[in-house]
Amino acid sequence: MLDHYISVRKQTENFCSPLSIEDYTPQVALHASPMKWQLGHTTWFFETFILKKYVEEYQEFDAQFSYLFNSYYNNVGDRIARNNRGVLTRPSVKEVYAYRTHVDQHILSLFQNEQPKELLDLLEIGINHEEQHQELMVTDLKLLFFSHPFKTTYKENGSLLEDKVHYFNEWVDIDEGIYEIGYKGDQFSYDNEQGKHKVYLHNYSIAKDLVCNEDFMAFIEDGGYQRFDLWLDEGWSWVQENQVNAPLYWEKKNEEWYQFTLGGMKKVNPKAILSHINFYEAEAFARWKGMRLPTEFEWEVAAEKFEWGKRWEWTNSAYLPYPGFKTADGALGEYNGKFMINTMVLRGSSVATSPNHSRKTYRNFFHPHYRWQYAGIRLAKSL
Amino acid sequence: MLDHYISVRKQTENFCSPLSIEDYTPQVALHASPMKWQLGHTTWFFETFILKKYVEEYQEFDAQFSYLFNSYYNNVGDRIARNNRGVLTRPSVKEVYAYRTHVDQHILSLFQNEQPKELLDLLEIGINHEEQHQELMVTDLKLLFFSHPFKTTYKENGSLLEDKVHYFNEWVDIDEGIYEIGYKGDQFSYDNEQGKHKVYLHNYSIAKDLVCNEDFMAFIEDGGYQRFDLWLDEGWSWVQENQVNAPLYWEKKNEEWYQFTLGGMKKVNPKAILSHINFYEAEAFARWKGMRLPTEFEWEVAAEKFEWGKRWEWTNSAYLPYPGFKTADGALGEYNGKFMINTMVLRGSSVATSPNHSRKTYRNFFHPHYRWQYAGIRLAKSL
Amino acid sequence: MLDHYISVRKQTENFCSPLSIEDYTPQVALHASPMKWQLGHTTWFFETFILKKYVEEYQEFDAQFSYLFNSYYNNVGDRIARNNRGVLTRPSVKEVYAYRTHVDQHILSLFQNEQPKELLDLLEIGINHEEQHQELMVTDLKLLFFSHPFKTTYKENGSLLEDKVHYFNEWVDIDEGIYEIGYKGDQFSYDNEQGKHKVYLHNYSIAKDLVCNEDFMAFIEDGGYQRFDLWLDEGWSWVQENQVNAPLYWEKKNEEWYQFTLGGMKKVNPKAILSHINFYEAEAFARWKGMRLPTEFEWEVAAEKFEWGKRWEWTNSAYLPYPGFKTADGALGEYNGKFMINTMVLRGSSVATSPNHSRKTYRNFFHPHYRWQYAGIRLAKSL
């Protein structure tokens, strides 16, 4: 696991290598944190939950960092307001990298000797936590660069959207019956996906392919963003208040659709998989098709019969506890459970997800109006 | 059904009989409509969906009323903004009653002759719609009167909270297995509760009694509103931003709890059933007890084994479509389906619910922060 | 003075005589109070500053009214929030009229005997205060009725804007020199206009006529609302944020301008005097003309040489204390002085001003963005 630790830590820093010092600090939205903050926060996680608890006489790198780099753990004490992460002129980027090195050295030193399972578990959750932030760094940076009046480019070939899609319009039929849901292996998993249990599903059919850009263009051309009857009430309010007429990052020039990518503005490939839509748009599109989104259970049951892993896929399931759900003790109990309201489940993983950080029981969740993730649509229908 | 129509219409007006003219107009919150508006809106419903469609050469009472009294039906055209219902100085209360009489006369005349099922169905939905508004009129008026600096009294003996409770702390155990959910009789029901289907439930236990006031006082005294670990993240934000320390309408004077009722301020009866808490509070209370809220399915399956009908009961189920859910065609399709996001299901009915307007499959739903309904808590636990 | 008291009190009630009970309660903007509140507040003024202080064993009509009807006098204690005056379902309109009668009887009884000057002064200020509110009742009611989706009419011939104007384009030239400013007679005046003092004025010219509607139409047609160079920076922001393209109450239909009046929608008379513009619009119009607004001192010095009294006239003077300004002691010291920031002075009086409630030294003042008064433009230029 130490190799995994080293490679994940390295990978975070690799992602930042094209950045200028100036790119690390600004915060462009409440839900999108600065790169410098994320570099510090992922490090703080290891320091707080492992080093400060298990290394005798551990000297923390800087006593003030706990205030700066705590995200939302009330158990760990006061912290900077979430919308204030952009004023962190100090510590410097250099100091944050020094912080990373300091913590890495202590972690490596600690785990060179055999450690009890409890500690290995904490290391593993820290690694997974950093993998989650790797994905957020991609999506948060994209949003920041898009917000610049001239749309900064991350790197020339940085786009993650150049995928081809083989679109066969094939469907998988699943029979009515009792199915088992939830994680029960001995690899890493989060508390929110544990608690293997049974659900009863009725006959349904689910698409093998994700919706591609030309499908969504047809929705737009058919007046999808102007027809109230296709939208949930809050979705329709969102469309009107924000005057939405396309997915995030899309812009029309001379009758052609372009989209902002980490490699700059690119023409939208009609055959590539749709991305950067929110739940409202996914749900409206499905209704326009006369279909619906799958539930997270329908998705999990069928997941072995289709390819996934390029887009987070919105389901029509609210993020709620499984039967018998138990939050972990202490600060780590704040990891998942306390967000189980007003959010919807996404299944799968995306092109921005770290390698190996996906499994078919993984439950991602966001408020229905967020679009900055690489999220797409898989259609379903009742039979 | 005509008798039902007459009695429901009469009951709405009876509720208003203690009001002064001045009480009918103000709007005190986005979600609480003026009495005058509700008197007009329930009437508009019959005029719009029955009289204007099925009565030849029907002369509408006032062509402008459709703009004023449409609630949220995009299909029916433009309408007054929801937060603007309080500027309706005109029509006068008298005119609105004349509008009611006018529509009543035409409805009675129309239905004196036998009518096709389609029309009877519309009449029935209109009656049920008015019954729903009867409950809202109670709760909206209570909120308005509470907002007055000196807390207006509706009528001396108007309190609906003077119930006694026999608290036995008994529990019902339900065995794991497949259960059927949803309405399938031939009485009236809404589209959102139809689509009878199967769910798989695991062993659970559910309380026969609702939580009473002294239970919740213990939560308060134990610092329930100060302990972040008991709350969902959004619930904790809600507590802090609004500096909440008690249920809505509660006030402490000289170490005693009082609550605002339609009969004025009354001492809180510790043995009476708790009311006017929101989902966040219900969920936090259950966690404090080491238990949880039931899902709406657990509630429905067990509902024959306990008494219910005094409080709407928060469940831990998000309001989402049943398998095979279909919205009705046209405007009435906007009745339920478009609200299936970011709301939680309440089951049962309350002391403010119209007689007969309840059944065990009925799905009520509100945003988790609302407290102005007569909502309470029934505890559950996994076995 | 008792006759004056009686006639002013009567006049307030006369203005309300066409109103329905429903018209008295709603509040449509922070700065526009309900009629019922104003009926009560003007009465509270006499009760608070005269009856409760000078009548032994005076029984106040209702102890709660001081909280409800205090406008902004911190000296007098807590009060209802200004934006909350629209929830006052109670007292009823009838009770408020009974309150007026009660206070009137005590005032009449008190002043039937000779009283010291101090008391007569208080009576006089109360009368003037009520006259001020008479004007606000006109303008606040107009705004309320305009806010109704169908624009309620006060009474058929209620428009105050049907004035003719003889437009001669004549100018008054005033010579450079020292002039005396401020009130120094023995009639009633406010503290803010007292403190007679000298100002030095440079040569200027001031228009004998007010700007009329066709002048302002020319400004509109010349793109006045689209040309940033004509506006103060905050004025330009105001235009853009509110998408303003005409004076308040104006609407264009079929290439004709109409305006809302207390007598309903009427065609705009091009030869009548412009009204319902704010300081930003007045200042931009003057700049467009290559001229400017007069200062309040230029206005006062020239006031005997032109007709005034139909519109409040925006000046380019900020509302600030005269040399030697002293606020009155106690609560009445809060009448004027504490508003001497961020407001501009208007001189003259308007068609909505009570008879006799005007003099050439009178200083009215409003924030520069308000448009609901009958305010107009008189041009000036330096020579």
Added chain:
Amino acid sequence: MLDHYISVRKQTENFCSPLSIEDYTPQVALHASPMKWQLGHTTWFFETFILKKYVEEYQEFDAQFSYLFNSYYNNVGDRIARNNRGVLTRPSVKEVYAYRTHVDQHILSLFQNEQPKELLDLLEIGINHEEQHQELMVTDLKLLFFSHPFKTTYKENGSLLEDKVHYFNEWVDIDEGIYEIGYKGDQFSYDNEQGKHKVYLHNYSIAKDLVCNEDFMAFIEDGGYQRFDLWLDEGWSWVQENQVNAPLYWEKKNEEWYQFTLGGMKKVNPKAILSHINFYEAEAFARWKGMRLPTEFEWEVAAEKFEWGKRWEWTNSAYLPYPGFKTADGALGEYNGKFMINTMVLRGSSVATSPNHSRKTYRNFFHPHYRWQYAGIRLAKSL
């Protein structure tokens, strides 16, 4: 003048020399711009108004910079929203310095040859403009560093507040009469201070010393921030909404007052001059003393009889045009005139003002609620 140009440009960069790259980008308030933006904006001013207009075939450094670095000149075209200056990750700090060098070289080359007065005037206004921004850079950086949870220090000995004050409580009496106001020399001055004209002043007395910290501590201890009678109405609202109880940057620890400075937190020296109060506080303090603030005319007339130059001094004059005020043509006409509403005049200059950038006719102006300037109080009284 070229020497002046060189030294001012150099001075701007000297101020930035202690900064890290990370310090240049964040924006902490709408009215406080990032250092990088100010470095670019002052350079853009010379490029836009001189090089692009007067140098044939001038190649602008970067065509996008006009959008990024235009502050509020509508004449010059579209620009970035003022609250969005903090997302400018690019250009890098290095590029902005290169931009400065590029423009400096062209300016130096242009002015090595003799140029017409028109061009010299533009150069002079550009130099004065940069001097103004030098002061803003000091105050904006201070606000940014204060906003950091741990209050970044600019440099150890960076405090500008360590001044001593000789407090003699002496007063200057000025006789009633006509005085001349406004600039009329042949050095540089802004359009807003030109137009020499006469004002009539009444007898008054003005303090030779500025109010010092211990004076203001006495105001605080006497409940100054709790007594509504001392405040303008909007000032009192500001106090309550922001729960103000001390000047900006002050904090009380263990019964001692400390203040944030560019050199870190320092004990407040009771004998040093008060700073960082706004107009509301200045006006309330003066009222508490039974005195008042001087008008800007009283200040200017007496200015030769007292020392000034350490604090901007709030006057009780609104910022309005002098008689005969004319705005310059073109974009530079937007420099001053369009802000003549809702702002108050400050006279003098401060410890943060650039050397030579002060004269007794200089009119600075800010909204009455701003506190981030080094502004203080000089008392006056009518005789």
